[in-house]
Amino acid sequence: MNAKIAAAVLFLSATGFANHVIAHHSYAAEFDRNAPMTIEGIVTEVWFRSPHVRYYVNVTDGDGKQVLWDTRGLTPTKLVRQGWMKDTIKVGDRIKMYGHIGHTNKTIMSIIDVTLPDGRVLTSRSVAYDIKN
Amino acid sequence: MRRLAAALVLACLASIAQAQDTDFEGAWLLNVQIPAEPLVGLLEITRKDDRWFAWVEGGPAPVTINGDSIELFIDSRDRQGYLFQRRLTGNLEDGLMSGIMHSIDVVETAAEFGEDGSSWSAQPFAEQPPQTPITDMSQVGGIWAPLRGLDFRKWTTEMTPAAREWHAGYDARMDEPQKRCISPGLYSAITWSFPFEIVVDDDKLVFLYEAFNLLRRVFTDDRKDPDFYPNSAMGYSTGAIENGELVIETTLLSQTIRDFNGEPISENAKIIERYSLGDDGNRLTVVVTLVDPDNYSRPSIRRRVWTRQPDAVIFPFECDPDAFFRQLYNEGRMQEYIDRTPRRP
Numbered sequence: 001m002n003a004k005i006a007a008a009v010l011f012l013s014a015t016g017f018a019n020h021v022i023a024h025h026s027y028a029a030e031f032d033r034n035a036p037m038t039i040e041g042i043v044t045e046v047w048f049r050s051p052h053v054r055y056y057v058n059v060t061d062g063d064g065k066q067v068l069w070d071t072r073g074l075t076p077t078k079l080v081r082q083g084w085m086k087d088t089i090k091v092g093d094r095i096k097m098y099g100h101i102g103h104t105n106k107t108i109m110s111i112i113d114v115t116l117p118d119g120r121v122l123t124s125r126s127v128a129y130d131i132k133n
Numbered sequence: 134m135r136r137l138a139a140a141l142v143l144a145c146l147a148s149i150a151q152a153q154d155t156d157f158e159g160a161w162l163l164n165v166q167i168p169a170e171p172l173v174g175l176l177e178i179t180r181k182d183d184r185w186f187a188w189v190e191g192g193p194a195p196v197t198i199n200g201d202s203i204e205l206f207i208d209s210r211d212r213q214g215y216l217f218q219r220r221l222t223g224n225l226e227d228g229l230m231s232g233i234m235h236s237i238d239v240v241e242t243a244a245e246f247g248e249d250g251s252s253w254s255a256q257p258f259a260e261q262p263p264q265t266p267i268t269d270m271s272q273v274g275g276i277w278a279p280l281r282g283l284d285f286r287k288w289t290t291e292m293t294p295a296a297r298e299w300h301a302g303y304d305a306r307m308d309e310p311q312k313r314c315i316s317p318g319l320y321s322a323i324t325w326s327f328p329f330e331i332v333v334d335d336d337k338l339v340f341l342y343e344a345f346n347l348l349r350r351v352f353t354d355d356r357k358d359p360d361f362y363p364n365s366a367m368g369y370s371t372g373a374i375e376n377g378e379l380v381i382e383t384t385l386l387s388q389t390i391r392d393f394n395g396e397p398i399s400e401n402a403k404i405i406e407r408y409s410l411g412d413d414g415n416r417l418t419v420v421v422t423l424v425d426p427d428n429y430s431r432p433s434i435r436r437r438v439w440t441r442q443p444d445a446v447i448f449p450f451e452c453d454p455d456a457f458f459r460q461l462y463n464e465g466r467m468q469e470y471i472d473r474t475p476r477r478p
Contacts, residue, residue: 026213026214026305026309026393027213027214027215028210028213028214028215028216028305028393029214029304029305029306029309029393030305030306031213033215033240036242047455047456049451049452049453049455049456050314050345050450050451050452050453051311051312051314051452052456054456070456070460070463072456075450076448077327077343077448077450080448100242105460105464108460110213112242
């Protein structure tokens with residue numbers, strides 16, 4: 001992280017900016033608020049661009065079949081301010097994702113948070129309370 | 134007998150002190166005291182044929198009034214676009230309303246989940262003099278970073294029948310402009326939670342938004358909009374200082390949508406922004422009013438607040454719609470997308 005980004009992260013944390021990230025389009029139209037779930041799989045493609053980052057993740061389903069999930073998080077400019085960089089999640093990483101899945105397409109996910117191979121947890125949403133426990 | 138008389142006197146005094154329900158009529162400035170994220174809104178109440186009607190930020194808000202008590206429902210969306218209700222209950226006393234707000238059906242992962250039980254108040258609406266009057270355009274120059282709060286994100290609006298008919302066919306999954314890297318325009322963009330910079334020039338202010346790399350010029354030299362200027366999502370803006378505020382009017386807008394709910398904005402719309410300064414010039418607040426009689430019988434209002442942050446870095450926002458179209462292709466919906474082209478704003 002270079003000095004400018006570090007300064008930006010510092011200021012934005014100080015102003016609370018990093019803690020109230022906001023979507024700029026409607027997730028509600030596409031994702032089911034009542035269906036949060038966790039998936040685990042291998043990252044096959046990283047798409048770290050606006051309007052929203054996407055990670056394509058190969059997940060083994062209950063029947064042992066490989067299913068490609070299309071998952072998405074916030075805008076890169078917002079993730080970078082939280083220290084979540086382009087190479088934070090790499091192709092080949094085994095990750096765990098928690099989020100809302102689609103109303104109709106059940107292999108898309110709006111990411112709430114990600115557990116990295118080293119156990120760190122990154123948040124892609126403003127989460128007032130941790131509801132997973 | 135003496136006790137009865139005393140009780141009657143007390144009852145009379147209480148009824149005199151109690152607010153008459155007609156006292157609720159009028160315009161109010163509504164405040165919800167959510168820690169770190171206060172909400173502010175215009176509340177309008179009127180009575181017609183013995184029925185009460187209320188609007189918050191220009192949108193309908195079901196209300197029940199009985200004596201000095203009030204119950205008000207404000208439909209709002211969270212940051213992801215999920216709809217929930219804010220229920221305000223309270224009383225009117227000595228010309229002020231106050232009470233408790235409860236949030237209903239908030240998504241548990243939303244930031245709004247923590248606001249339940251906040252207190253609220255409302256005072257008769259009156260123009261407040263700005264804390265730090267703007268006397269020179271240079272006062273608003275600089276980089277501004279968003280703070281939390283102010284905007285209710287009111288969900289429903291008072292649409293005209295024509296607007297309602299258009300809106301009934303809106304599909305956010307297909308039609309939302311920003312999904313394919315098209316800006317929805319000024320009214321939405323102002324309230325997004327990204328930093329922006331105002332560059333002050335002799336005859337204009339230049340607004341540089343991080344979101345979608347948006348750019349606008351606000352002319353401050355009394356010029357009028359030229360006949361040849363094309364309609365666009367950001368429109369044509371002129372600005373002036375009025376009573377210590379920077380007031381910007383924008384016309385020549387292109388057809389787009391108002392917010393996540395997808396209500397239309399017409400080419401005939403006008404957007405009025407009133408910027409004021411506080412905290413010794415280091416906090417910037419805006420009230421944004423959409424006036425669009427083609428689509429709304431009542432103006433719609435949104436708000437935003439920023440803090441001055443000279444050291445902030447504004448990042449480039451390079452948008453690529455590839456993933457949006459790839460998803461449509463994978464889901465077999467490309468033809469549906471193409472078929473909807475004529476109605477897409």
